[in-house]
Amino acid sequence: MESTHNATVPPRNIQPPNPNAPFKEVDVATPSSSIRSTAELDGSGQEPNGTEEEEENSRTVAADEPSAPGAQDENIPQRSKLKIAVIMFSLAVAVLLAALDITIVTTALPTIAEEFNSASGYTWVGSAYLIAQAASTPIWGKVSDIFGRKPILLVANAIFFVGSLLAGVSVNMDMLIAARAIQGIGGGGLITLANITISDLFTMRDRGAYFAIIGGVWALASSLGPVIGGLFTQKVSWRWCFYINLPLDGLAFIIILFFLDVKTPKTPLRKGLKAVDWLGSFTMVGGTIMLLLGLEFGGITHPWDSATVLCLIIFGVVTIGIFFLVEWRVAPYPLMPLDLFSKRSNLAALGACFLHAFVFISGSYFLPLYFQAVLGATPILSGVYVLPTALAISFLSAFTGIFIKKTGQYLPLIWFGMLMMTLGFGLFINLDENSSWAKIIIFQIIAGIGVGPNFQAPLIALQSLVPKRDIATATATFGFTRNLGSAISVVVGSVIFNNEMKSKQSQLVATLGPQTASSFGGGSAGASVGLIQSLPNEQKAVARKAFAEALSTMWIVYVAFAGVAIVTSLMITRNKLDKQHQETKTGIEAEKEKRAERVAERAERKRKRASRSSLPLDTEAQNSTPVVEAEKETKV
Incomplete structure (x- = not known):
């Protein structure tokens, strides 16, 4: 990644100083000058007024700007609109597949469990992908900093390809779960590196439009996954998922290989692997993994107060x-420089991300x-019914x-x-067994407008x-x-609903009688949706009302979290x-510069x-400079 001063120019191109411009000291003769400029942006020599966070933000903005108005890195390749479209198509396809595989198996799971005669592996086909994706996400950003974006993006594509192939040819449930974990590792890389690559390709002002493409694709893929999975399962085979x-x-692999033209450092494999924060x-x-496994087991395969669940959650938190x-x-x-968490605004942005996903x-x-249990929709139709949300998200x-x-x-x-999301999910509280389709669609559109x-x-x-x-590591941390917010949310919602x-x-x-009623109690309620359709009309109405009321209470909790998201977002500062x-600079030398x-x-x-x-500084602190401190630390 680039340093905050890379506007340094050769002596023959130095322009006469502008007495009104902010001073940025650059010592051409000193190799360490690059790390001095971040601390010496105020030409008066005085400390700027304001909080430490505001000063740090102002230093970052000033240091990031080129020395001359409109300056542009001359080494950046000029890409045509067609080439940009081709690159974005490949990144969108990669994200489409990674997002699609989160939900595409949901409607295929009963058929898969029946074919492999494994009811216990039912939930793990989906969970293995999500846990592997979440656990691997932070690593992809730093590895791409060391080896470059393009080769690591190709590696993520290859891992996802291998995982998909193994999942398609699986002969038993254990093989399928392992293949899904491999898919999850690759999928985490595809989503994270797509966002990092966009950050490398475009200016801060422009990249929002390209992030919008990725966000829209992700929303559509997540919503269409159950529909596509159900069609494959019914018409062809679940393996086509x-x-x-x-x-x-x-x-996508071929397009990235031949068209993605970002600088790739020639990092030796041994040296690069040694630099990874293993x-x-x-x-x-x-x-x-321990934390998410504990949350996954709790209340389903093991009681929440069991030694297995408690140990997994406690040791998971301690290990983190x-x-x-x-x-x-x-x-x-x-992997995650703690400087990312040193400013309130950074924490607020990450908090908003967590709560939004939650x-x-x-x-x-x-x-x-709700569509299946309360309205009696089939799994495929329930996927179609959430399209108003997906379309609203994509548009926004x-x-x-x-x-x-x-x-x-x-x-x-x-x-x-955040305001519209809170309103939309608040309206979901009113959904019951008698809600009209107009109300259902309008509520979804409002929620989608807020989420988008x-x-x-x-x-x-x-x-x-x-x-x-730090943009790559910040993007990986964001992912x-x-x-993490998504994984914890499903557990919290399931606990409240159950x-x-x-x-x-x-x-x-x-x-319903004790035997039938027990099928809708505790952790078995969600898995017994199909039983509702076989009940007599009077009993069916009672069961549907119970599901609607339980879901309504659950929505109240999510609205509370949305309210916290509003407050959190107010702490994000303007920049x-x-x-x-x-x-963007990548490679070992760039990592050394970042550390310094x-x-x-x-x-x-x-x-x-x-x-x-x-307070009086000791003699060593008084005589030291940021440059000396950095050189000492770097030598260590």
């Missing part, structure tokens, strides 16, 4: 805590349950990208989206607030946060979106804090 990936993924990778992957300790004190090239995924997961995603490109503003869209803007607007906000060197169904056992027993673009810059910035912050507190 995975075979369909092979030609499309192969096409300890951080293992602790992050291990902690995430160890990961952050490793990133802080041990890793020379961390609320949005509930609609994708529980609206089909496109509008968001255009708005950001034209105005350079992202905060109004974030706030508008915040697929990309918080990411644009986060990228504008971090130094350019991990979204995956508890509500359990509380209605007395009225169900009075009408300038650059219209200039500079080539971070050390210099930390040293400067320590000096400022000591100065503010009016």
Whole structure:
């Protein structure tokens, strides 16, 4: 990634100084000058007024701007509109497949479980993909920083291709679950690296439009997945849920190989592997898997207070805590630089991402349950019925990208989206067994209008607030946060829904009898939807009402989280979106430069804090500079 000062020019091109321009010191003769400029942007020599966060943001913006108005990195290849369209097509196809595989198996699972005679593996076909995707997401960004975007994107495509092939030819449930985990690793890379690649290709001002394409594709794929999966299962074979990936993924691979023209460092394999934060990778992957497994087991295969669930959740959280300790004190090239979490606005953008995913995924997961259990729709039709949400999301995603490109503003869209999302999901509380289709469609459209803007607007906000060197890791962290929010949301919603169904056992027993009522109690309610259609009309009405009321209570909780999202989004600060673009640097040398810059910035912050507190600095601190501190740290 590029440093914050890469506007340095050869001496013969130096322009006369502008006395009114902010001063940016650049010592051409000193190799370490690149890390000095971030600390010396105020030409007066005085510390700027305002909070430390505002000062840091202003330094980042100023340092990121080229030295001359309209300056552009001369090494950036000039791409035609056709070439950009071809590249975006390949990235959109990659994201389409990765998103499609989240939901395409949902309508095929009963057939798969029956063919392999494995009821216990029913849920793991879907969970293996989601857990592997979430756990692997943070790693892809840093690995692409070391080896370059293009080769790692091709590796992710290849892994997804192999996983899809193995899933299609699976001979038993264990093989299918393992193949789905391989798919998840590749899918996590495809989604993360597509966003990182877009960040490399386009200016901050323009990339919102291209993120909108990715967000719209993701929303459509997630909604159409159950429909496509059901059609394949009924008309051909469930195996085509995975075979369909092979030609499309192969096409994306070929296009990326021949048309994606981003700079790739010649990093030696051994040296690159040595630079990977392996300890951080293992602790992050291990902690995430344990945490998500504990949440997945809880209340379904094991009681929440069982030793298995408690140990998985506790050790998962502890291991993730160890990961952050490793990133802080041990890793020379961390997966998640803790500087990402040092500013309130960055945390607010990540918090908005988590809460947005938490609320949005509930609609994708529980609206089909409402259509099947309360309205009596088939699995395929329930996928069709959520299209109003998907179409509204896609339309607003496109509008968001255009708005950001034209105005350079992202905060109004974030706030508008959070408000509309809260309103839309609040209206879901009123859905019952007698709701009209007009009401159902309008409620979905309002919710979709609220969800759409915040697929990309918080990411644009986060990228504008971090130094350019950290955009890849920030994007990967954003993706991990979204995956984690989605996974936790489904568990929370399921627990609330199951508890509500359990509380209605007395009225169900009075009408359905104890044996039938037990099928709708606790964790078995969602799996017993098909039983409702076989009940007599009077009993069917009671069961549908119970499902509608349980879902209504669950929506109240999601509305509360949406309200928290509104408050969180208010803490995101406004920042300038650059219209200039500079080539992103990757490779080992770029990683060393990033590390030196971070050390210099930390040293400067320590000096400022000591100065503010009016405490005397020790002799070594007084005589040191950010450059000296950075050189000491780099040598270590």
